[in-house]
Amino acid sequence: MATGMRKILTVVAAPARKAAAMMKKAATPLRKAVSPLRKVAAPFARALAPLAKHLAPLSKGPAFLRKGVVALREKARAAKLTIATCGLALFLGLFISLMGINSYAVMVALVVGLAAMVVACFILYAGVHGREWAISLSFILITFTIDATFRRRGDMADSGMDAQTLLKLVLWGGGFLIGALNFSHIKNALAESVPLRWLLAFATWSFFSTVYSITPTYTFGGGFGYLALLCFVAVVVQKLGMAKLRMGAIYACGLLTTSALALYAVMPSIAVAQLENGSTPRLCGLTGSPNNLGRTAAIALFFIFFAVRDKQVKFWRPDIAIIALSAVVSLLMSWSRTSLAGVIAAIAIVFLRRRILLMLWGAIGVLTTFFAMILANVDWDRLISVFSRHGSLSELTTLTGRTAIWHFVWNAIEKKPLLGYGYGSTKLLISSGFWTVFGWTTTSAHNMFLQALVTTGAVGALCIVMVILLQLRDFVKRPNDMADAAFIFVLITGFSEAGAVGVAPNLLTIFWLMSLVVPRGERVAEQVPEQVQPLRGESWALPARPTGSWT
Template sequence: MQAAGLTPHRDWIWLPAATAVAIVAAIALLVIGLSATDGESLPPVIMLAALPLPILLFVGTQTLVWNERYAFYAAILIIILQCATLRVREIEDKSIDFQILLKLACVGSMVTLALAAMARRWPLRESSEALLWFGFFVYLIVTSANSIQPALSFVETVSNIAAFLYIYSLVRFLGVRNVAGILITACFVLCLLSIAAYFLNPQLGRMSDWVNGAFIPTSRLTGVFGTANSAGAAAAIGIMLTVLFSGLTLRRPLFYVLVAPMAFCLLASNNRMSVAAMMAGLLYVYAMRGRFGIKFAIGLLAAAIGVLVMASFGDTIMSGLSRSGSADEITSGTGRTRIWAVVIELWLEQPLFGYGAGSAKFILPFHPMLFKAAAHAHNMYLSILFSGGLIGLSIFLTSLVLTLRRAWRNQAHGTIGLVIFYLLYGMTEPTIGGLVSFLSLSFYALPCLALVSRPKGTLGSAVPAVAPFRYLPYRP
């Protein structure tokens, strides 16, 4: 039986456009309010801002009690505001500005809503895997006490555990398909804002680099994601979610409306690892959808041909794929091998507990062998090893293996495909850590989707049904 309230199949037709309009309107009102600095115009602006206060209180109350419709749309807004970066500042600048306050407010909202959800249905007792993930974040919080900046590390780590618990609550109350819709819509809006910034505000929307002695914006898109790599990875995740979890077929125009801005951001970001990891995840799902033997044989043949081609023309191919025209850029991971060597060298000095969550940004950029932009390990596994030591990495890998086992047993191949993306992409980027972003937030959706999955054909299964976005919240 379909639950009362939201019917995403109908609402999805206008949801992306309505959300985009709402975000633009909110930004416009904010600009108007900030520009009203003289004594005569400020009071009317304050009065105008106070008009929707009763509505906001009503919506907030409905969201807090987990009314499905309000929780659905509130999640989209919270994720967009949490993940969008609308200003440019130096890496070492850790001051608190309006945007940081807004992000902290979103973190507070996630904490509040997660606690309200757990008060109604305590989630961690239902799964040992969920308890282990929770233990991993608690351990990171403990390690933040030993970091270079304990207060900052504590806030960043709390934001990650808040995101995990919030996403878990969304999956439990709204169902897998609706949570996928939330993430897809948020990614769609963030990509639209990124494209606008790319063309209208290059200082914000494009990655800057040294060109002919000048530090200027290049053609690589960063958008509102903060970095080009984050933009590419977020767009790739949005595409995979649309393909694997939306239920939209290639015959639906809405599929192309959603994917088009994501594809543009993926290509304009020039993030090669995101493209490769996305293709690997989608190929895995395709291989598991029947005729595995034939597809496996074709895959082996293609891999053999690829090895032969690389053996014969490897240098030429890698030079063509590199941005600088040098094959060394590919073999060194764009300088990442030097960062990895320093990370391992430093970790060996504190192998068991690491340096504390969030410490990398205060240590690596100041190492004599590195540079200012080396603010993290550029590797998910090394990043966890550096911050949490062997204990932290062991808990993380154990949680990941148990989650994959649950997804495999329940044939949740879409979720496994997303995990494959993160496993490969994590070889060149940290993925999790710092203040929660779209990339880390969507990563936390993976264990949540796996933990609520059921054997294929049962209610709650992570395997997409035929009807797109059928609203079937989990019922224990």
């Protein structure tokens, strides 16, 4: 059959080849006739070349004409903005009158909400078109709101949609658009960072776990948020540079810590969470959880330390000093021992790893103190209980009840070890089946690996393990102080908290992504962000400037 087809094609193609050969022969005399004309015209072209250079500016129009066009464009933009504002005002008036809204509070809320939507659309438009200020503002907004909560849900298992969840989805969606429309940066980040590829696989699997999740709506929103943040952070790190991004994170975290203290001074009942049957008051602020506030404060101190170390800012600068002080107070009042230990250990390990002699003397000092305490017959129970909130040793040995949570979670894992219950499903799984003797429950596994395993199964947990192993390899072979310190912080907090793979994307997720996207290798003195390209019809451009690095 194949031989027959070849014969048919040969018969059909033969006339076409003959026709092409005849056309080529017919065109040969024409080429020969045109060739002398080219030689005659060449001197005239060379003579007119200088005149063409002088006439080139005139082809673009006189200067006053161009200025007039620019002025008309500006007036047209102003006219469009005026028409849009009038249209929005007319819409609001008609909406209020038709709906019969008589409450001034509802009217104000409606106007503020629509105004916020218009501003958000404007910021998103500017961010998609590469405006640096819009991308920076988007990063600060997402970082501030990701752990903030403006309502208190009575039912912890409630995974329905409300205004706050919708706001976060809108912000994540804007971040996803900024990332997706600058896909080349995502491609470059994935090419440079192998751990980021594995985290992308985890985010993708989390999103598709919606298919079998016991909380499909919540899983869909959380999985989409993880993908959106990955795309957004990959673009932001490359376009802004780590120095500007670091300052944005400091201000976003500073807003949460300072607002927590301000709220505590004005309305302490709202700013404080009464945990463990009301026996342990802990500061939570707008984050809704003491551990979330402690994590936010620790990250603020983390970035301030490296900004001061790299001489990007001075510690006694008023805004930095205020944020640092509020972060320290918030960290202590939240009683978040994991975050405190994490930030101290992260900075200490990175500080000591190039100082072998100092590390050796430190180890000798610790061992000497330990043996001296043994010889002095110290009451260990009493000493250890100092670090307990209630002075109880069992609180530390059970990690404040976490061992019971881990036992419950492991039993759930044994039932669905391969796929898990869907990303973020512990919000329903644990809160509806686990209760302590004090009558309280939780929404996460309080362990990074167990959280990934119970929600996304062995498939998702494998991705997380690969990310950690690859970061550990980079820690040894391609050191980068700030990225490595962030990795240590994520590991330590991930031991007793769900951390970067929690019930929903959180501040630690952004923090981890930043450490994965940053370029590794030799110590880099400067990192220059990409120049922002102007919009069509505009002539502005921001100069490329050195902005520091994760060193």
